[in-house]
Amino acid sequence: MEKKDKYLRHTYSYLALRKAVGWIGILLPFILMLGVFIIFKGEIIQKSISHYYHSGMGDVFVGALCAVALFMFFYSGYDKWDDRAGNVAAIFAIGVAWFPATEVGASDLTGKIHFTCAALFFLTLAIFSLFLFTRKGSNPTPQKLTRNKIYLICGLIMIACLVAIAIYLNFIQKNNSKSSFVFWAETIALVAFGVSWLTKGGTLYPDK
DSSP states (O other): OHHHHHHHHHHHHHHHHHHHHHHHHHHHHHHHHHHIIIIIOOOSSOSSGGGGGGSTTHHHHHHHHHHHHHHHHHOOOSSHHHHHHHHHHHHHHHHHHHSOOOSSSSOOHHHHHHHHHHHHHHHHHHHIIIIITTOOOSSOOHHHHHHHHHHHHHHHHHHHHHHHHHHIIIIIGGGOTTOOHHHHHHHHHHHHHHHHHHHHTTSSSOOO
């Protein structure tokens, strides 16, 4: 009985950490905004989430990404593809955290590395939702079929946000350099990831 209780505690701890990753994705943009507004009295909405690195909330931004990266690296998926995708996501999350976005003007080398890692990080999260989370056995439950719809919607939202950001940066940004479009697109993508991740963790529509 003691071994069983210990196993259950470890299982619940793992599930709690897994859910924490989803909540970080959902809450991070809003925590950064509130922190800048309440504590540092700075500009509430930056050009992108990454630009909070240069604000008083920079440590929170880096810490949150490193926490996500650490969990992803040790994430034990259902098979080797889950594990590999988690490792890839961890590497890109570290790249986003350790190579800050260029604060002003054209991107320097560090900014380009940051942008590449950010794009690939979001793409990897979309792959989780679209291809890994949606896999099902021969007799999926009704809850599983509902969850798959959520995964697909969230994955498509993340892809749409990536495409929208690419279009904005390449064709629109020059005429509206102070726009917060990228920030809101990233926020929507992170919320979609968080919902997908929490659903996979059993928060939404768990099997009865």
